[in-house]
Amino acid sequence: MDVRRADERYPGGDEAAGIASRHAFSFGPHYDPDNLRFGALLACNEERLAPGAGFDEHPHSHTEIVTWVVAGELTHRDSAGHETVVRAGDVQRLSSAGGVRHVERNDAAAPLTFVQMWLAPHEPGGEPAYEIVRGIADSTPYAVPQAGAMLHVRRLAAGERTAVPDGAYVYVHVVRGEVTLGGETLGAGDAARVTNAEALDAVAVRRAEVLVWEMAAP
Incomplete structure (x- = not known):
């Protein structure tokens, strides 16, 4: 068992733009060849967005992206036509497959905190897919x-x-x-x-x- 503490995470984001990020794995400018993945997991990012802050449209491919909101509301829009608000207790998954673009924003008046996890699929390519499970219950995998x-x-x-x-x-x-x-x-x-x-x-x-x-x- 390998324990990684919260204060060991790589800092990221843009504080001036209201974005604070903490990365558990090698990410962006924080390249660590010994910390690229664990099993299928490529990223586990803790994100904090101030009201009105967010990530403008950006691309993903060949990645399963699962998001868990801790507090607040996350507005999601993607190039496949999905637009949803994700709240605490919801599980959101975006299969970027052969390629998709999306926007993630805090359009609410309260601060937003969420955990986003990226996983590597067995096979690359395919068509993008989107799913949200509202209020997932305990013991429901x-x-x-x-x-x-x-x-x-x-x-x-x-x-x-x-x-x-x-x-x-x-x-x-x-x-x-x-x-x-x-x-x-x-x-x-x-x-x-x-x-x-x-x-x-x-x-x-x-x-x-x-x-x-x-x-x-x-």
Whole structure:
């Protein structure tokens, strides 16, 4: 188990434009050849957008992009004609496939915080696709078959225990609160990369929200 702390993330964004980013993996100017990916996961970015701030239209290709809103509202528009507002508890997925362009903005009056995760598909190309699941329930896994991955959302009360899925690659990201995992205490923004995970439990030290990626071997 490899634990990465919140303060170890690479800083990014544009503070003057109201964008603050923190990257868990090699990203943009912060190139780290030893931290390019874990399993299918290529990026786990924590993004904070001030009201009126956002990312102008930009391209993606050959990437599965999954977004989890922590607080606020995210406006999404893409070149395939989708326009939605993503709120806390929703899972949004954009399959960029052979190529798509999109805009991400905070058009609301309150600050926006979200976690965006990029995964590598098994096969490149294809047609872009978009999906949003409103208010996903605990213990309802969200599958990204194109990347051989499954997202599990866990919301835990203090003292509550949950099993971490067994898997070749398991990535545990703490959105809020605090949990113990394999003898380590993880706080908000911390993550654990577990190879060949087996018989692991996460226990909430205090009320917590956790995103868990279960990924097959490449």
